[in-house]
Amino acid sequence: MTVTVRFAPSPTGHIHIGNARTALFNWLFALKNKGRFIQRFDDTDIGRSKQEYADGILYDLHWLGIFPDAVDYQSRRFDTYDAAVERLKASGRLYPCYETAEELELKRKVQLSRRLPPVYGREALKLTEAEKADLEGEGRQPHWRFLLPNFRTDPFETERTEIHWNDVVRGEETVDLGSLSDPVLVRADGTYLYTLPSVADDIDMGVSHVIRGDDHVTNTGVQIALFQALGAEPPAFGHHNLLTTTSGEGLSKRTGALSISGLRESGIEPMAIASLAVLIGTSENVSAVRTMEELAENFDPASTSKSASKFDPAELGVLNRVLLHAMPFEEAQTRLLAFGVDGERAEPFWLAVRGNLDTLADAQKWWRIVNESPEQGEQLSDEDRDFVGEAFDLLPEEPWDGSTWKTWTGQVREKTGRKGKALFMPLRLALTGLHSGPELADLLPLLGREGTLARRP
CATH class of the missing domain: 1.10.10.350 (Arc Repressor Mutant, subunit A)
Known part of the structure; x- marks a missing residue:
């Protein structure tokens, strides 16, 4: 079996170092196992998804050293999801519900007030065809829920139903489907939520390993059930810890915090980002790794801590300097042309100044000092x-x-x-x-x- 992984962000903003961590975990896993890496865009939210963001994400990945074997867009695959919906309806695993958001919120509050878990009670399963017709006659359109296999014969008598998997990162994991609400897969307006397209695509694209953030652990139990309901063998799952800011806040594409494009513009080297994004929060010491191949060689997802890792941008500066100070001229030569560094003196110049650079762009200042005049600094006594x-x-x-x-x-x-x-x-x-x-x-x-x-x- 060929190892096949995927990175599937929503193109609704610029990816940040936390997103890059997921992409890199998948890329290194594929490299180490001689597998395939699929870049898939979760762009079913037509209103918020933009091609410019998708293009920017691809650019950021290429700059980091990630080169997908295939690129696809979920917005072009609705036929696949429609077919999956029909299969689930035919098997009785997808059922229509007519409650409004306000009605559902009221039920939730009532359950909480009674100290009951706010789990959907499957009331819609009790509706007759005539009642459904009446509701639709009132203008209501149904949303569709996936009937979780957390009962024996009567869906109103749920029981503890454990889903187990050996997580690539976290080891043995268990989710109890009996404690969860039937998830909505299709909204009332006919659009899809994340779960169904993701599973249908993973089946269709032969994804063997799903490696993602640990905020998806609970989702995995539902998705394994959905794979099985569609007659497919679930892939292996792995959930890495998330990166936060030094104050403990999560990273967000919408705020642009620590975006890859922003770090690139500030002069941070791609391998400084890759080294920190992969090694932070693992049993490995965070150090500057020169190549992606070196990083892949020692990559072990199971060495990742289960707790969130605080990310300090200052560490990037340290790694950046280490990489630049050891960078051979052959690696820097083409990039130095952008700063006017060329000719027979370019190599001895680089070897002379690289040990004093914070970013590659700093070389431009020293080239000017060498070729034109000193900086206008402190005057001599x-x-x-x-x-x-x-x-x-x-x-x-x-x-x-x-x-x-x-x-x-x-x-x-x-x-x-x-x-x-x-x-x-x-x-x-x-x-x-x-x-x-x-x-x-x-x-x-x-x-x-x-x-x-x-x-x-």
């Missing part, structure tokens, strides 16, 4: 200005290499008696305009003797 002028008189002749800085400062120290910070800081300010930055031993050959003399105060 008169004493330091005189010292730098004296030091510039001692500049060695070319050719220059990585040892030139040591040779030069050694001569300056011998001539002026300055050492340590008193020697190095005025030279750094004169050459770069900044108090900190890449090793001047690496920058000096890039500046060259002529470029260095041009910075003489």
Whole structure:
């Protein structure tokens, strides 16, 4: 059997790092098992779903390094869902209900006031055909509920009915169908809720493993029953813990909190996001992993904690710096072109500055400093200005290499008696305009003797 997974967001906004966690869990599971990854859009809510969001989600996934084997849209598959509905109606597993939202809410409040669980009592099953006709004559259209198999012969005598599965992430799980209301699968206006299209698609697309957030654990019991009612073997299920903000709030596509597009625009590397999104809340230490293949090699969904994980965006900055500081020129070369970094000096420049970057875009500042002029920062004191002028008189002749800085400062120290910070800081300010930055031993050959003399105060 080919392992087949799917990622099925609603295209109603930009995906955030919590959504990316689900996508990455599925992608890594497929990679590790040489399986297939299906990108499926739950866009049956025509009013809120937008193609621009679907396109944005695909772009975000590609940028992260996730490349689906197939892409599909639920809005194009209504024939499949209609056929599933007819099968359920024919088997007596889908029945019409005519209560309004207000009537259902009133029943719920009455049950709660009596300290009873607010479970739907299946009153609609008692309606005769004449009563249904009368209700429809009043203008009511039915919504359709799935009759859960939580009874023996009489649907009004429910009993504990356990659904068990070995969760890919959480281990042994159990849901009692006897404690649940029959779920609505089709609204009164004929539109579908999430459950039926999801199950019908998983059957039709041969999905073998459903890996998603643990807010769906209870849904799984219902969905397993629905798979069986449609004559299909349920897939394996896995439910990972959710990410929250540091204050414990959930992430939302609608608010745009920590969206992948926003993190990308702020200069965060895709593997920094992937490393944190996958490793946080697991038994593995959160570290910067360079490639998706490396991440997949050690990926074990069962190592995930059952409790929610608080996500601190500051951790992304740490991982980002680790990745950039170790990034080979070949990996950065094409991207550096966007910042004007090109030519025969591009590689030595990158090797000189990468250890001081927070984001790749920071390289542009250092390229400008090397090729144009120092930053307009703190001014030298008169004493330091005189010292730098004296030091510039001692500049060695070319050719220059990585040892030139040591040779030069050694001569300056011998001539002026300055050492340590008193020697190095005025030279750094004169050459770069900044108090900190890449090793001047690496920058000096890039500046060259002529470029260095041009910075003489």
